[in-house]
Amino acid sequence: SIAAAKAIGYLGAGTLEFLLDRDGNFYFMEMNTRLQVEHAVTEAVTGVDLVEWQLLVAQGGVLPLTQAQIDARLAHGGHAVEVRLCAEDPQQHFLPQSGEVAYWHAPSAVRCDHALESGCAISSYYDSMVAKIVAHGRDRSDALRRLEHGLEECVLLGVKTNRHFLARCVTHPVFVAGQATTAFIDTHLPATERAAIPSDPATRNLAAALLALHSAGHAPARYPAELRGWSSSHAYPQLCRLVLDGEAAELQVTTLAGGTWRIHHGDRLAEVAASAPGANHVTFDLDGRAHRVSYAMAAGTGYFMLDGTEHVVTDATYAPASRGCGTAASGRTSGRITAPMNGLVVAVHVKPGDKATAGQVLLVIEAMKMEHSIVAPIDGALIDVLARVGDQVAPGRVLAEIAPVE
Numbered sequence: 001s002i003a004a005a006k007a008i009g010y011l012g013a014g015t016l017e018f019l020l021d022r023d024g025n026f027y028f029m030e031m032n033t034r035l036q037v038e039h040a041v042t043e044a045v046t047g048v049d050l051v052e053w054q055l056l057v058a059q060g061g062v063l064p065l066t067q068a069q070i071d072a073r074l075a076h077g078g079h080a081v082e083v084r085l086c087a088e089d090p091q092q093h094f095l096p097q098s099g100e101v102a103y104w105h106a107p108s109a110v111r112c113d114h115a116l117e118s119g120c121a122i123s124s125y126y127d128s129m130v131a132k133i134v135a136h137g138r139d140r141s142d143a144l145r146r147l148e149h150g151l152e153e154c155v156l157l158g159v160k161t162n163r164h165f166l167a168r169c170v171t172h173p174v175f176v177a178g179q180a181t182t183a184f185i186d187t188h189l190p191a192t193e194r195a196a197i198p199s200d201p202a203t204r205n206l207a208a209a210l211l212a213l214h215s216a217g218h219a220p221a222r223y224p225a226e227l228r229g230w231s232s233s234h235a236y237p238q239l240c241r242l243v244l245d246g247e248a249a250e251l252q253v254t255t256l257a258g259g260t261w262r263i264h265h266g267d268r269l270a271e272v273a274a275s276a277p278g279a280n281h282v283t284f285d286l287d288g289r290a291h292r293v294s295y296a297m298a299a300g301t302g303y304f305m306l307d308g309t310e311h312v313v314t315d316a317t318y319a320p321a322s323r324g325c326g327t328a329a330s331g332r333t334s335g336r337i338t339a340p341m342n343g344l345v346v347a348v349h350v351k352p353g354d355k356a357t358a359g360q361v362l363l364v365i366e367a368m369k370m371e372h373s374i375v376a377p378i379d380g381a382l383i384d385v386l387a388r389v390g391d392q393v394a395p396g397r398v399l400a401e402i403a404p405v406e
Contacts, residue, residue: 002067004031013054015039022181037132038082040111044136045077046070078136079143083166085114085131085154087122087368090165090194096128096368098342102158102303103280103296110135110150118280118296122159124342128368130161140178144170155294157303157310164309165194199244201270203306205263206284206291207244207313208251209272210304212261213282214297215315237264241316248316335380335402339393343367348389354382356402363387363399380404 001016015036017029039050048070053063065073087097101120106112114131122130133150137143151167169175174188199207237252252264259274273285284291295304302313343365350362356376362385363374380402387399 004028012057013050037084037129040113040132040134041080041082044080044111044134046073047077048073078138079140080134080136081140081143081147081170082132082134083147083151083170084129085133085156085166086128086162087130087159088128088162089160090162091196092340093191094162095341095372096124096343096370097160098122098124098367099159100298101156102298103155103294104157105153105155105280105294106131107133107150107153109153110146112150112154116156124344124367126368130156141176144176152308155305157294157296157305158298160310165189167308196245199247199311201265201268202286202291203311204242204244204249204251204265205270205272205286206293206306207242207302207304207311208240208253208263209261209274209284209286210282210293210295210302211240211242211313211315212253212255213259213274213277214302216255217277235262237262239317241319243314243316245311245313335378335383335404336398337362337374337377337400337402339365339374339387339395339397339399341365341367341372342394343372343392345387345389345391345393345399346371348385348387350382350385350400352382352384356380356382365393374399376402378402378404 004010004016005014010033012033013035015032015034015038017031018026019029020026035050035054042048043050048065057063086094088094089097099122101116101118101122103118104116104120106114106116111134112131113134116130131154133147133154135143135147135150137146147170148167151163151170154163156163168189169180169184172180172184172188174180174184235254235256237254240251240253242249242251249265254262254264256262256271259277261272263270263272270286275283275285280294280296282293282295284293291306293304293306295302297303300315302315304311304313344367345363346366347364348362349364350356356362357379358376360376361373362376362382365372365374383401383403385400387393387397393399
C-alpha cells in the first residue's frame with residue numbers, strides 16, 4: 001500500500017483493497033481515494049483518528065506519527081473486527097428492507113457508528129447499511145467475544161436486519177478459526193440454513209403473554225388496575241388468535257393475579273408471569289426460566305427479540321376472516337407477482353399476452369443502490385403487467401399476473 005501511494009505521488013486519505021489466498025499471497029484489487037467504512041478497524045488497533053488526520057493533511061499539515069511509530073502501535077494494538085448492520089432479509093437472499101424503526105438500542109460495550117433512533121425511517125433510496133459495530137480486543141478471540149456480546153445487546157425492531165445472521169457468522173467455528181473465505185456463506189450458511197424456523201411452544205406462549213400485557217396496559221381505565229381481569233366466580237379464558245412469524249395459532253389465555261397468564265394451546269398448558277415491565281423491556285418467567293424480552297408495539301403488531309432472535313406477532317383475534325386462496329407476500333405460490341421490497345421499477349421486459357417460463361426475468365427493481373430481478377414463479381402467459389418503468393412500488397404491490405400453462 002505504501003509503495004503504491006508513493007509510486008503515484010498520492011497525498012491524502014486512501015484505502016487500498018487486496019485479496020488474500022490460502023498461501024498468504026496478496027492480490028491488489030482497487031484503491032478508493034477516501035476512507036472506507038472499515039477505517040474504524042484501523043483506528044482501533046492504532047489508536048489514531050483517521051478523520052482528523054485526513055483534515056489535517058488537507059490543510060497542509062504533517063502527520064503526527066511516522067510509519068515506524070504506527071508499526072509499533074500495530075504490533076501491540078490487539079485485534080479488531082467490524083460488522084455492517086444492514087436492513088436486509090437473509091431469509092430472502094438478503095433483499096434490502098425499508099420502513100419505520102419501532103425500537104432501536106445501540107450496544108454500549110463496543111463502538112457503534114449509526115444515525116438511528118426509535119421512530120426513524122429507513123428509506124429505499126440509500127445503501128442498506130444502517131450501522132457498523134466494531135469490537136476491539138487483545139487478540140482475535142477476545143475481539144470476537146466482545147463482538148458477539150455487542151450483537152446480543154444490539155436491538156433493532158420494526159425492520160428486518162442481518163443482526164442475527166451476523167451473530168451466527170462471528171460464532172461459527174470456521175470464522176472463529178480465521179478460515180473463512182469468499183465462499184463462507186454459500187458453504188456454511190446457505191439459503192437452507194437461513195430459512196425461517198417454525199416457532200416453538202415457548203416462543204408462542206411468550207408472544208401471547210406479550211399481547212396480553214400490551215392489551216392490559218392499553219385497556220380503557222374503567223376499573224382500578226387490581227380489578228382488571230377479575231371475576232366473581234373464577235378466572236375465565238379468553239380466545240387469542242395470533243400470527244407469529246407468519247404462522248397462525250389459536251390459544252386460550254386466562255388472566256390471573258399479579259401479571260400472570262395461564263395459556264392453553266391444544267393440550268398444552270403453561271403459566272407466564274411478567275416482572276419489571278418497561279416501555280420496551282419485560283422479563284417473563286416461564287417454566288422456571290426467566291426470559292428477558294425487548295419489544296415494541298406498532299399498529300397492533302408486536303416486534304420482539306427473544307434469546308437473540310427477532311420475531312413478529314400480530315393479534316388477529318378480531319381480524320376479519322380472509323376470503324379466497326390468497327397469495328404469499330412474494331407471489332411465489334401463485335401467478336400473482338408482487339414486489340418483495342420498496343423500490344423503483346427500472347425495467348419491464350414483458351407485456352400482456354407474452355409467454356414466460358419459470359425463472360425468466362420479468363421486471364427489475366432498484367433499491368438501495370442495487371438492482372433486483374423479479375422472475376416468473378411458474379410457466380405461463382402474462383395476463384396483465386401492472387408496473388411501469390419509473391413506478392415507485394411498496395412491498396406487496398401487484399406487479400404482474402401470470403396464468404399457468406394448462
